[in-house]
Amino acid sequence: MASEPVDVWAMADLVTPFAVRTAATLRLADIVQDGELPLDEIAKRSGTEADPLGRVLRFLVRRGVFTEPEPDVFGPNEASRVLRTDAPGGTREWLDLDGAVGRADLAFVELVEQVRGRHPAYPAAFGRSFREDLAHSPQLSDSFDDLMETKSDELAPLVAAATAWDRFERVLDVGGGKGVLLAEILERHPDLRGTLVDLPGPAAAGERYLESRGVRDRADVVAGDFFDPLPPGADAYVLCDVLGDWEDEDAVRLLGRCAEAAGADGREGSVLIVELLPDPDGEFTEMDLRMMIYVGGRMRDLDQTERIAAAAGLFIASVIRLDDGHGIIECLPDR
Template identity: 40%
Template sequence: MSEINFEKLEALSDLCTPWCLHTVGTLRIADHISRGINHIDDLAKATESNAYALLNVMRHLVSKGVFEETEPKQFGLNDVSRGLVESPYRPDLTGIFGRMAYAWGTLPTYVKTGESGYHEQFGLPFWEDLAANPDVGKSFDDLMGIAGHGVPDPHFPITGDWDSVKTVVDVGGGTGAMLAEILRARPHIHGTLVDLPGTAARSAEIFQAAGVSDRVTVSGQSFFDPLPAGADIYLLKKVIGNWPDKEKKEILRRCAEAARPSGRIVIMGGVTPDEESHHLSIEMVLVGGKPISLSEFREMAHEVGLKITSTWQHGGFLVECQPI
C-alpha cells in the first residue's frame, strides 16, 4: 500500500493560516508594526482587538514564517510580512477582497451546479451586490482599473492599422482606464465608454488625467441593452470570461447589432486557444463565468452573426470578429 503524505494534506487543507492572514491584513497589523507599535497590548489597543486572541493569531503566523516574535509578546516584520505594509494586494476582509474571500465558501454550489452560489452568501448575485453596495463596487472598480492593474497597454494589434479607426466603444470598460490610454496614444480617435451607471460615473477623473475628456462619451448602461451603434471597433476587455455561455452570447449579439455593417469586435481575454487547459478562478466562483475555447467561440459567434477574422497573442489571446 502506498504511503499517504498526511503532513502535506493537512497543510493544503489548513484554513487557519489564510484566515489569520486576512484578519491581520484587515487590521493593518503590519502597518502598525512598521510605525513602531509592536507589543501585543499596544497592537490590540490600536486595532480595538482582544489582546489574547490577537496574540494567538500572531503566534500562529510566526510559526508559518509570516512575522517574527522578537521578544515575548513583541513582533517584528520579515521578508513576508513586509509585503503586507500598504500593499494593494494585502489580504483584506473589507471591500471586494472580502467578497472574494467569503465567496470561496460557496464553492460547493459551483462544483455541484456549475453556477455561482454567491447569492447564498451575500443575498444578491455578484453584479447586483456591487450595485447595491457602492463602496464595494468602487473597490472592485479600483481593482479592475489603473489602481489595481496598472496602466493598460493600448498597443494591441488589429487588422490593418489604427489610422483608419475613428471611433472605439469600450464595452464593459469599467472606469475607462483602457479607453483613456487608447485615446491618449491616438489623438484622432473618439471613444465611448459603456458600463453600469455607478461605474461609468467614476471615469471622469481618469479621462481628465489622461487629457482626453473632450473625445469621450460616457454611456451609463447595461451592455445587455442596445449599444451605441456605428463605431469602428467594439472592445471587450476581460468581459467575456466573466459570464456563463448564455450571457456571453447576448453580449456578442449586442456587439454584432451595433457593429453592422462594417465595425469590428476585438475580444481581449475570455477566449483561449483550443489546446489551452482551463483552471479554477475566482471569476468562476463569483459569477459562474468561464473562458471559452476558440472552436467553441467560433460556433457561438456564428450563431449571433459574427465571423472570426484574426487572432493574436499579445499579452494574452486576442480575437477579432466582424459581422457576417
C-alpha cells in the same frame, strides 16, 4: 498536469489563508511598517482584541510573515511588506475580506452545494448576487473598480500596444469599468475618440478617471446596461475581461449587441474580445472556478469563443496572444 508529488493536506489548509487575509483586512503590515510595536498598540490601532490578534500574529510569525523579537512585540519583515497598502500589485486589496473580491472568495464555502446543483455559491453565501451586492454597496463597488484598475495597470499597456488602434476612429469600451484601458488607448493615439459604457457607479468613476488622465475631451461616458442597444457609430467595440463573467446565453446576447452596433448603417466594425486564454498546457481552471463562484460565468478557449461569436453573427478574424496570458480576439461580422 502536476508532476511534483502533491501535498493534499497543505493544499486543503484553510488556517493559513484566513490568517493572512485577516492580517490584510486589518492592515497589520501598514500598522507595523515603521518598526516593532507592542501587541496592545497594534490591537488599538487596528480596532481589535489583543488576545485573538496575538494568536493570529504568532501563527503568522511561525509561517514566516511578521517577526516577534520579544514576547508580545511584533514587527515587519520582507513577507509582511507584500501586505502593505503601498506595495505594488495590490496584494492587500485583493485579499481584503471587506473588499469585493476578497469577500467573494468566501463564497467558495458553497462550492460543494453548487456542484451538487443545489444553489449558486455567491447568493447562497451572501443572500444576493455579486452584481446586486455591488449595486447596493458603493464601498464594494468602489473597491471592485479599484481592483480592476490594479489589474489593468499591467494589462492595459499590453493591449494598447498590441494592435493598431489608429486604424479606428472611435473605440467603444463595453463594460470598461472606470476606463483604464480606454484612457491608455486614447493617450497613445491623439486622433482617436472613445466611448465608455458601464453601469452608473463605474461610469461616474470613469468620468473622473478619464479627466485625471487628460483624455476626457475625447471620450463620452454612457451610464447604461450593455444588454440594451449600444451606442452605434464606433468602428471598434471592446470587451475586456467581460465575457468570462457570463454564461453562454448572456455572452451571445452581449456579443450580439456589439455586432449590431458595429454593423449599424452598413459599417463593418470590429468586436475585440480581450480575455484570458488557456496557457500552452491548457490551464485556466482557477479563473474558470472563480468566475463560476463569483458570478456564474465561465472561461472559454478559442473554440468555445468561436462558437459564441458565431451564434452572435461574428467570425474570428485574428488572435493576438499577450505575454500575461490574455488574447485579443478580433471578430468581424459574418456576412
